[in-house]
Amino acid sequence: MESTSLYAHADLYDAVFGRVEPAEVDFLAGLLAGATHGGRRVLSLGCGTGRLEAALAARGVRWVGLDLSPAMLRVARRRDPAGHAVAARMESMPFAGAEFAGALAGLLSFSYVVGGQARRDTVRRLGDLLLPEAPVILEVPMAWRPRALQGVSERLEGAAGFEFRYLDLASEDDAGAVLHTRLRVWSEGRTAERYAPLTVFTPGGIRELLTREGLFANVQFFAPWESASATDTPPPDCLRAVVVARRTA
Numbered sequence: 001m002e003s004t005s006l007y008a009h010a011d012l013y014d015a016v017f018g019r020v021e022p023a024e025v026d027f028l029a030g031l032l033a034g035a036t037h038g039g040r041r042v043l044s045l046g047c048g049t050g051r052l053e054a055a056l057a058a059r060g061v062r063w064v065g066l067d068l069s070p071a072m073l074r075v076a077r078r079r080d081p082a083g084h085a086v087a088a089r090m091e092s093m094p095f096a097g098a099e100f101a102g103a104l105a106g107l108l109s110f111s112y113v114v115g116g117q118a119r120r121d122t123v124r125r126l127g128d129l130l131l132p133e134a135p136v137i138l139e140v141p142m143a144w145r146p147r148a149l150q151g152v153s154e155r156l157e158g159a160a161g162f163e164f165r166y167l168d169l170a171s172e173d174d175a176g177a178v179l180h181t182r183l184r185v186w187s188e189g190r191t192a193e194r195y196a197p198l199t200v201f202t203p204g205g206i207r208e209l210l211t212r213e214g215l216f217a218n219v220q221f222f223a224p225w226e227s228a229s230a231t232d233t234p235p236p237d238c239l240r241a242v243v244v245a246r247r248t249a
């Protein structure tokens with residue numbers, strides 16, 4: 001089987017990850033409903049193939065997505081031609097002014113920003129781009145002891161499936177740890193994979209990251225994607241959380 005770089009083969013990525021769970025859309029639409037009245041737009045970081053954005057658009061949410069992969073963006077544009085999909089890195093968002101009614105980073109996208117300075121700069125920039133009270137919604141890997149994730153894997157068997165594995169530790173800092181990861185996907189006899197360092201946050205690390213400059217407040221942790229599960233601190237056995245905070249007024 002051919003092995004290729006995953007995000008250059010967006011159709012293959014999409015064959016495995018392109019679905020959206022109704023609970024996911026309900027959760028996001030519920031949080032964004034109040035903020036997006038009057039046609040205000042939501043910014044999606046690492047929007048990928050636009051699966052969430054298209055589902056939100058069907059609920060009346062207007063979106064701007066950014067992603068560094070042209071192939072992923074092509075699928076996003078095809079999926080929802082009304083959306084605005086921009087080729088850019090999260091670390092250097094090409095927008096000006098506080099114009100967005102919310103920000104979203106689904107399926108671990110925000111964890112691709114590695115390094116303390118890059119993370120802090122990205123959060124500061126996000127603060128500049130969001131309207132007061134706008135929610136920021138980050139689905140991130142999270143563990144009380146991130147280094148314990150080394151060797152942990154998640155696998156979906158089948159003709160179309162994937163294996164995601166945390167490999168060795170790259171570095172640790174006050175937000176958590178960076179672990180090397182390998183994601184391999186396959187569908188219809190093709191396979192693609194990607195090695196990437198990903199940030200795994202501790203609960204205290206991401207809270208501190210979001211609140212340190214007073215840009216965000218009201219940090220809550222949710223089990224994906226359960227609206228009723230909001231807590232100020234995630235449970236000790238969590239491995240992934242949806243973190244929601246609000247831009248301060």
Ligand SMILES: C[S@@+](CC[C@H](N)C(=O)[O-])C[C@H]1O[C@@H](n2cnc3c(N)ncnc32)[C@H](O)[C@@H]1O
Pocket residue numbers: 007017045046047048049050051052066067068069072088089090091105106107108109112113
């Ligand atoms: C796991 S996918 C998630 C896609 C989408 N958010 C979803 O929920 O399906 C991660 C995406 O982040 C993008 N990405 C990775 N690093 C990035 C960066 N530094 N800036 C912008 N996009 C990035 C990848 O190209 C990929 O499309």
